[in-house]
Amino acid sequence: MSADGLVDRLEMLAVARWLDAGRPQDGRIDLPLEEVTLDLDLTDGREGLLDLMAALGELESRGLITVAWPQGVGAGEAELTLSDELRRDARRLFGG
Numbered sequence: 001m002s003a004d005g006l007v008d009r010l011e012m013l014a015v016a017r018w019l020d021a022g023r024p025q026d027g028r029i030d031l032p033l034e035e036v037t038l039d040l041d042l043t044d045g046r047e048g049l050l051d052l053m054a055a056l057g058e059l060e061s062r063g064l065i066t067v068a069w070p071q072g073v074g075a076g077e078a079e080l081t082l083s084d085e086l087r088r089d090a091r092r093l094f095g096g
Helices: 003-020 033-039 046-061 084-094
Strands: 028-032 065-068 077-082
Touching: 003 028, 003 033, 003 046, 003 077, 003 084, 028 033, 033 046, 046 065, 077 084
Parallel strands: none
Antiparallel strands: 028 077, 065 077
16 A cells, blocks of 8 residues: 555544544544554554554644654554644535
8 A cells, every 4th residue: 555545544534533533622532553553454563553653644744633642652542633624624524
């Protein structure tokens, strides 16, 4: 899978999780890393985690999300905050 393809799929997954979480006003969602690597069919272990972290970094550099690491970088789960723009686009596409 291309890096751009992974970034696009991760963006869609983040939006879907935000919608499933009831569209929190602050845009925050928790992203369990192990679960997401499975959802995105990434390689098990370190390689898949590194691919996921690179995709998170790309979305962050594009200003679509911010990433926090409550348990330390790469450990357990990431806390994402979807940008106002991304949430606005999701509302426009999915209603609300």
